Amino acid sequence: MTENNFYHPDSGQSDFRPSFLHFALSLAIIVLSMPLLKVPHCSGSVPHAEPDTIIDLAGVWRFKLDRENVGVKEKWYSHTLPDKIKLPGILQAQGYGDDISIRTHWVSTLHDPYWYLREEYKKYTNRAMVKVPFTSQPQKHYLGVAWYQRDISIPKSWAGKHVRLFLERARWQTTVWVDDQLIGTNNSLCTPHEFNLGELSPGKHTITIRVDNGMILPYRPDAHGVSDALGGTWNGIVGRIELHAVPKVWIDHVQIETTFHTLDVYATVLIASEEPKIANEAQLNLTVIDPNTKKIMGATSKNISIKRDQRFVPVVARIPITKKVTYWDEFNPVLYELVTTVHSSAGTHSLRRKFGFREIKVEGRDILLNNRPIFLRGTHHGGDFPLTGYPPTDVAYWRKIFHICKKWGLNHVRFHSFCPPDAAFTAADELGIYLQIEPGMWNEFSPGSIMEGHLYVETERILRAYGHHPSFVMFSASNEPKGRWRNVLPLWAEHFRILDPQRLYTPGTGFTEPDAPGPTELSDYIVVQRFGRNRVRGPGGWFGIDYTRSITNVFQPVVVHELGQWCAYPSFNIIKKFTGYLRPSNYEIFRGSAQEAGLLPLAPKFEFASGKFQALCYKEDIEAVTRTVGLAGYQLLDLHDYLGQGTALVGVLDAFWDPRGYITPAEWREFCNPIVPLAWITNRIWTTTNTFSARLGVAHFGPIPVTNLVVKWSLSESTANLPIASGEFFAWAIRLGKETNLCTIAVPLKNVHVPAKYIFKVQFFELREPNQFTKAHPWNKRTLVAQNHWPIWIYPAEIDTNVPPNVFLTQDWCEAEKHLIAGDRVIFVPPIHMLNWWCPPLDPVPIFWNRQMNPQWNRMLGLLCNKSHPALALFPTEEYYEWQWSELVSRCRAINIGQLKSPVTPIVLAIDDWNRNWRLAPIFEARVANGRLLVCSFDIINQLDNRPVARQLRKSLVTYAASRDFNPKSNISLDELRPLWFNNFTMKLLRAQVIPPEAGLLMDGNPNTAWQARFSQTNLTNQQKVTYIEFKFPDKIPIDGLILLNCQNDRFRLGDIKDFVTELSEDGSTWQEVVRGTLSSTFNPQIIRFPKTYHASHLRFKPLSTHVLGSIPTIAELSVISPLPIPSEPIEPQGLQYRPTGYSSPDIDEAPPAWQ
Structure with a gap:
């Protein structure tokens, strides 16, 4: 932005920015359309108030569940509710709601809805204590309406005041009555619910709040704002629950904008008035202060005329800053405070908002903050709070989370289809964390739809409530949008970029269509895992490669979507940490499985060993993205474990943000930090005929360029102290950004000790006195800036592999x-x-x-x-x-x-x-x-x-x-x-022919493929016509039974056969039933034993029913068990591999290993 973007006073025009004028006018239009006393709006502003202007409503409230949704019709707001509940709080945590059962209606699609039919989970379906395997379940479950009620006493000092009800976070739709008067309704999942109650007479009144946490809008059930995946379907009110008394002319809202090129602060203030019959003159004072020193950095004032019947007055002001300021970023998260005060005949009202001086913009493929390139090192947060169930609203909690992120080298958090409360923004402001917010959606969109309209409403609420926070740098409309989003979301990004240019906008986070990411012209940045088939995450860029080819024709900043997702075995010690709202049902089931298999004593070793493997993969993923010029960062999935969607143990921290113990923060920061040494090593396996080579580079996104840099490298056997080769060179200065060619190292391996593991290590030192860099004194006054290392293995070029005679x-x-x-x-x-x-x-x-x-x-x-x-x-x-x-x-x-x-x-x-x-x-x-x-x-x-x-x-x-x-x-x-030992090609070696021919997939020797029957009927029952699979052999063969394997890649297991009949024939015309039975719904192989050995040339297998009514039988493999000697020679070529053939869910976008 340049000064040409401003209107200047000396031109005879106003002294504010056109984008802010647009915001002010739009804001005025929005609020002017609202009846003052009937419809609430979420300002998210907390006035600077004296204690006697706030009544804290925390405590015991009267309560009643409204399972049949009859409360409005029966006017429950005029009755005294019979039960008791504590607020802030949620009803499921206080014994209300329904017990978990196999019939619980989970708000989710990314789990197996028929889990209770599966053989391995039947033991957990006991009515006394049902345990689900796919998430950590809440104590109770409830979807529907609940009523909350309490009496209040309005003090005499509030006479003539305007009263507002502030509910910091409620879920989901709230409707408020004061006494018998309906005040209004709010359905935000993201911002406070705030209601204008008008003037209340001193004395006793009754507030009644109806809360509906049902699916009141067509959100996708997997969006974290509404889903059970992480326990998000609570009903209640949390955070501050307060009455505020303000003068009848008050500050409703303040929006703040700063730029890098000027020291002016631009403020849009919305003045509200509840004196429609009286014209009013008011004075608006705006002062910027340094909250640490209390120094005034700049101030201005304006006189305002409030006309009769004018309920809202937007005011835009420029505040010249007269003192030097520090710009806000991850290294210097310096905050200032804007104190806004309005004086009128109705009284004086003030509002304080902290903010930071910063400007974020895009330049080519780079994201610039304060004109300096940044590289986003981020992680995912889906709104998981296992102890409370609801998002904590205290700053201390969020400070702890963001401190952990910084400790692990991160500077960015992406909130997946979720918007945190104000405390999270405050903590991120203080610690220098860049936030990407999403308005609770993971949806299908189409022009003119309910969700398009609600997206705009919810976005406006979020910008009003949290837009002043400097940490709020990025805004995405939805996770992985579906439907006709291309006609909706780019326009959303364009609209709000004009309305509020203080942050960057993207239509969506991640895209699953074949041509992902779709149109990008109106995006400030792109969050994606691939461009078409060209991936920007996964093994294709590992081991000294990168993703340059994938972004060849991309000229915008690209942030990698949900990087990682690599799992490690669970720690069952976590079970004792579940002392709050969520129960560790999933972990208890996993532990039970390990115990039945006799593996529970090995679980700690499994966690450690698998965690080491997981960390290696994260290192490769992160370094591949960091190496790629043109990629602007990544959003991990995840630094910590994810409790839902089947339970994804993808973190190096557990679900409580505690380290899992197999990698330290210092080790992690070698490859995830503002400055990271990089090496292009294209092979990890070498022999003594090779010359080891590595090209060195660096990703430097620190606060300033590094000068007087010494680069030291070494190659050492992992068990030895002394390197077999080493060197160092003076790099002078490292600019901000990515340097891909500092130098190339070459080490002949002819005479090294083999076989052995070696470590290639690179260290960066900064000389505090550059003239001290001499051959005689190369180590004087050095400061270690960064280091990184890579393992390689060196083997003998020739070795005797002959087998000894014994x-x-x-x-x-x-x-x-x-x-x-x-x-x-x-x-x-x-x-x-x-x-x-x-x-x-x-x-x-x-x-x-x-x-x-x-x-x-x-x-x-x-x-x-x-x-x-x-x-x-x-x-x-x-x-x-x-x-x-x-x-x-x-x-x-x-x-x-x-x-x-x-x-x-x-x-x-x-x-x-x-x-x-x-x-x-x-x-x-x-x-x-x-x-x-x-x-x-x-x-x-x-x-x-x-x-x-x-x-x-x-x-x-x-x-x-x-x-x-x-x-x-x-x-x-x-x-x-x-x-x-069982030949997977038994049926082919027995020269079996199958009818129908397309059923050949069930005898192809590869369980990763499957055959699905074809039916015209909608339901498969014993009374209906059934199909069958028939095998014909050239000659009669002895058959002892069958082995069957269900489809391996369908989480719904829709084709799992339940009842079946097997028939044999010696001639293909006369058939004998030999087995009628029931199969389990399981991924495990199942053996069907015949009563004796039969000799036949024809076999029929008839599915009679499936475990899920109406589904079509599906089989991965079906083979006879025969006492005949089966040759061990493969029927397939030597290159046979059992590669996965795809996934039943479009939400899975896993890249195959590049070396497969």
């Missing part, structure tokens, strides 16, 4: 059995297609979001390695997954040793999803028959010339198997082991 290594179980019976040492490496369906694939990244909302067969959270086991003596590893393992897990399925009756202590455990808790072991050992068995499901056989990690693991395992140390403690029988 060890037999095989992929053929029949051969393995023979050698075990003979008393030999055997290493068995099962082919990836020869494991049963209880043995899922591993992944090179952890679970994304969670596997309740986003189910998949693949559910790995990391590895737990016994690194001191001699089997891994020649294979460098930590106790947890690091990047060298990615070469091994990309084509690996872990063996589910939970199927074994005998206890086994694995060498490497794969950590399974907490919802499933399978005991998965890629490497384990046991005594079997007369021999010793070492099982490794990692591929240590194929393409070893190109796979140094697999080569090294093979070397370590065969060396161990040949040694005296190979002495397994566990004993397993051959009968226990045989069921683990």
Whole structure:
């Protein structure tokens, strides 16, 4: 903005900005349309009042639930309500409402509504104590109307005053009566509900408030402003509940604007009058003070004429600042105070508002604050308050949250479809946190719709209540908008940018359409996870790459949407922290699952190991965004865990904002801080024939450029103190922004110690005396500015992988059995297609979001390695997954040793999803028959010339198997082991033909695909015509039963078959029923045992019903169980992989690992 944006007094025009005039006139139009005594409005302004002008209404109120919504008709406001309740407070926390049951109507779509049908949750459906798995449930649940009532006594000193009722936060729609007079209604989810009561006679009066927390407007049920996902469906009134007495000419509202180029403050003041029959002259004084020193920074005054019948007078004033000010930002969150006072014949009224001098704008791809580029390092907040259920309105709470954010290197918080109370803005102002606000919506929009109109109303309320806060720098209309939003939301952004240019506007946060983000011309900035198919988050930009190609044709600031979402195993210690409103039902269910699987003692180790893996992924995500020139920041999902939508344990902090213990703030700040050393390292796996190389850069978004910078680097073995190579250079000055090429480091690896993990470390030092930088004294008076590090693994270029003569290594179980019976040492490496369906694939990244909302067969959270086991003596590893393992897990399925009756202590455990808790072991050992068995499901056989990690693991395992140390403690029988091995292509090897032909998906050997029946009928019951699947074999084969796997990627599990019939035929015309039964609704494989072994050439499987009435049967895999020997050769090419094929929810936008 330049001075040309202003009208100047010497031109004969007013001395205020046109945008502020627009705001003033618009504000006047809005409020002039409101009857003064009947309709409330939310000013969000708290007058500077003497104690005798406020009555605190906190305490015990009379109360009654209105389940049938008859209170208005029956005039409950004129009756004395019978029950008692405390306000501020919410009714569900005080014993009112309904017990949680399987029929509770949850305001949510992002969970499994039929959870109580699932086999694993049936034990939690007891009426005495129902526990839901998809969220931390409230004590009670209630959607509907409740009435609150109390008597008040108006003092004589309030005679002739105008009285206002202030409800800091209510949910949802409030309607107020004083005595029998209806005052008005308010339905804001975001701002205070404030009611003009007019003049009340001294003495006793009764205030009655009807609160309706039902779905009074068509919000999407998953929007955090209305959803049960985080316990947001409370009914009550919280925060300050007060009566304010003001003169009959008072200050209704003040809006403040500052710029970087001038020291003037522009204020729009709305004067209200309740003396319509009397003309009034008033004086308006505006003073800017420094609240710390109490010095006056500038002042002005205006004389105002209030005409008869004029209820509102907008006044715009310029306040010249005569003293030096400090501009507000994350480094210097300096605040000033505007004191606005109106003097009239009705009395004197003052209002104080704190503000900061700042200007935010866009320049190309950069966001500039006070003409300096900023990089947003943000996290998500969805309005989760497990102790209270409602948003705290005390500043201390929000100071604590934002202090934690700063401690972890963040400068930004995005409120997802939620607007916090004023206390959050105040705390963010004080601490220098940049806020993005959303008006409670995650919606479909269309022109002329109710939600379009309500969006404008709610936005105006938010700007009036919180627009003066300097922390309020960004405004988004909705999370991931749907419908015809393109015709609505860009115009919203344009409209309010003109009305209030003090912040940046975007039509939405994240977009899920194929052509995301849609039109951007009217956006100040774009929050998105991808442009079409070109992603700006996820593994495609990791390991020294970035997202430059994805934003090649983008010329606006881009903030990455919901970065991260990587999960870690839960800590069950959190359960004891739930001492308030929400109950840890979900955690108790997860703990019960772990206990049943025998994994509960390992839970702390699972949390730590999976957390280390999670932190590695966050580091890669954050650094990839930070490396990319043209990206203006990111909004994590999340720094702390998310309790709803199935429970997403995506934080390095728990749901109470406490550290989970596997990464420290100092470690996190290495890659999430105002200044971050960067390295472009395109490979983490090296051999001794390579030359390690790294290009160094920096992202510097501190307060000023750094001068006299020394860059020091080193490459050290992780267990050694001295580096194998190091260096330093003088960088002179680092400007603000991103520098992608400070220098390139090259280190030959020919003579280094291998195999080993190495750490490449970069440190930035600032010289306080630049002339001290000499070869003789390079370390004099240095200050460490920043540091970062990256692990790499170096392996020998050549290694002897031959199997010693006393060890037999095989992929053929029949051969393995023979050698075990003979008393030999055997290493068995099962082919990836020869494991049963209880043995899922591993992944090179952890679970994304969670596997309740986003189910998949693949559910790995990391590895737990016994690194001191001699089997891994020649294979460098930590106790947890690091990047060298990615070469091994990309084509690996872990063996589910939970199927074994005998206890086994694995060498490497794969950590399974907490919802499933399978005991998965890629490497384990046991005594079997007369021999010793070492099982490794990692591929240590194929393409070893190109796979140094697999080569090294093979070397370590065969060396161990040949040694005296190979002495397994566990004993397993051959009968226990045989069921683990199952050819996934059995049906194809038996040359089965299937009818209908499209049902071939259920015998393709890949549970990530599924076949869905086709029906003309709307409901599937036993009485209706049913379909069937028929298999035809070339010859009669012996059949002992079937194994069936339900669809793996549908959280609603709509196609899970309940009742079924199986028939066999020897000729295809005469059929015999062999089994009629009931299946469970589960993701687990299910075995259908026949009464005996039958011989048949035709088989029919008939679904008779599904667990969810009206749904269509869906099957991922269906195979016969036959005593015939099935060859172990794969029917598919060697490149077979069990990749996820997509998600049932459009709200999941997970990127596949780039190396898959």
